[in-house]
Amino acid sequence: MKNMTEAAPMVEKAIAVTPAQAAASRLKQRYAAERRFKALGISAIVLALGFLALLLVTILSNGLTAFVQTNIRVDVTLDAETLGVDPVKPSADALAAANYGQVIKNAMYKAFPTVESRPERRQLAALVSSGADVGLRKMLVANPSLLGSTQSVWLVADDDVDMAMKGHITRTAGAEGSRLTDAQLGWLDALEKKGDVAKKFNTALFTVGDSREPEQAGLWGAVVGSFFSLSITLLVCFPLGVATAVYLEEFAPKNRWTDLIEVNINNLAAVPSVVFGLLGLAIFLNFFGFPRSAPLVGGLVLALISLPTIIIAGRAAMKAVPPSIREAALGLGASKLQMVTDHVLPLSMPGILTGTILGMAHALGETAPLLMIGMVAFIVDIPASPLDPSAVLPVQVYLWADSPERAFVERTSAAIMVLLFFLGMMNVVAILLRKKFERRW
Incomplete structure (x- = not known):
């Protein structure tokens, strides 16, 4: 009798729920499930867009600087003896095979006459790309009358110099892991103060092929x-x-x-x-x-x-x-x-x-x-x-x-x-x- 008495309120409560109320409860549950599903869908879209934005921002932040290239201005003397060509009537083949690398080195030594030791001279010449002679060669082959004159030309800087100018590697003297020596950083600062260092549009990226040197590599x-x-x-x-x-x-x-x-x-x-x-x-x-x-x-x-x-x-x-x-x-x-x-x-x-x-x-x-x-x-x-x-x-x-x-x-x-x-x-x-x-x- 006691169990029947306790169960009576539960039966009355169950009977009190009408079909309309049950349908409304189920409809409310379906609407709640729909809102949860919609929220999950929106969250997935936002997450995907976030990853896409992160990818694009990473690519842009790393790649935009590649469209400019650091150049160093030097006064090169196109001396026939240094180039190893006939000063009167040089042939086109002789001009194409001339020693432009030594001409560039002499120009860098002339810009910093106090640098005399061989190790420091090597470091000074390393500020300019090893492939910088290509532009000089094209200029003289196209116009042989420049032989014997002194020209102010912009030469492509070495990739470490380029990275330092763009802020990708440190320019702090004595910093651990620096790719540039303290002397090179000093020379670079001196050139920058004279206005002989500038970042120009990297035309080589769209005009030349691949290269082992990053600053010379193109697409x-x-x-x-x-x-x-x-x-x-x-x-x-x-x-x-x-x-x-x-x-x-x-x-x-x-x-x-x-x-x-x-x-x-x-x-x-x-x-x-x-x-x-x-x-x-x-x-x-x-x-x-x-x-x-x-x-x-x-x-x-x-x-x-x-x-x-x-x-x-x-x-x-x-x-x-x-x-x-x-x-x-x-x-x-x-x-x-x-x-x-x-x-x-x-x-x-x-x-x-x-x-x-x-x-x-x-x-x-x-x-x-x-x-x-x-x-x-x-x-x-x-x-x-x-x-x-x-x-x-x-x-x-x-x-x-x-x-x-x-x-x-x-x-x-x-x-x-x-x-x-x-x-x-x-x-x-x-x-x-x-x-x-x-x-x-």
């Missing part, structure tokens, strides 16, 4: 190599991809073989890119004997990577064309080939072009397959054709990131910025094409 060789590779990729994968998409979507019979081909194409889009590099190494290099590190081989390998993307995008674009377009063309007497080439393909071309550009952008950022075919070699010369050895932008980033010098850190970030710029431009073109030619049925 132009990798840019040209990427252009050749992507040109080969486009010439190969666009016609093959469009033709394959047209056949599978419009002409191929629907049977187990075409189903197998479709499954394999979809699977190829998910295959790791390094596998395509191994395929290119086995076929294009070992079997066909194509030149190693050439944009021709790189373009063919990247074409294999881009083909599945273009085929899938092409088929999706053709599926979006309404069946009434096909039926109307066939009803007016057009053949199936005319129906495809005159109606379906032009209407689906915006989607095909968008997929092609996105596939090309994907190919531009690939590194692993190009490493497998030997495009990781140190290449100084600018490639003149797709058969010449070359690097590409992502491989150049990889090479510079592996270099120990501090100056290559900013070069690496600058190369990433250039690569992201090209990728962004390709995606912008894809969006504009889609917006311009998109049709809603």
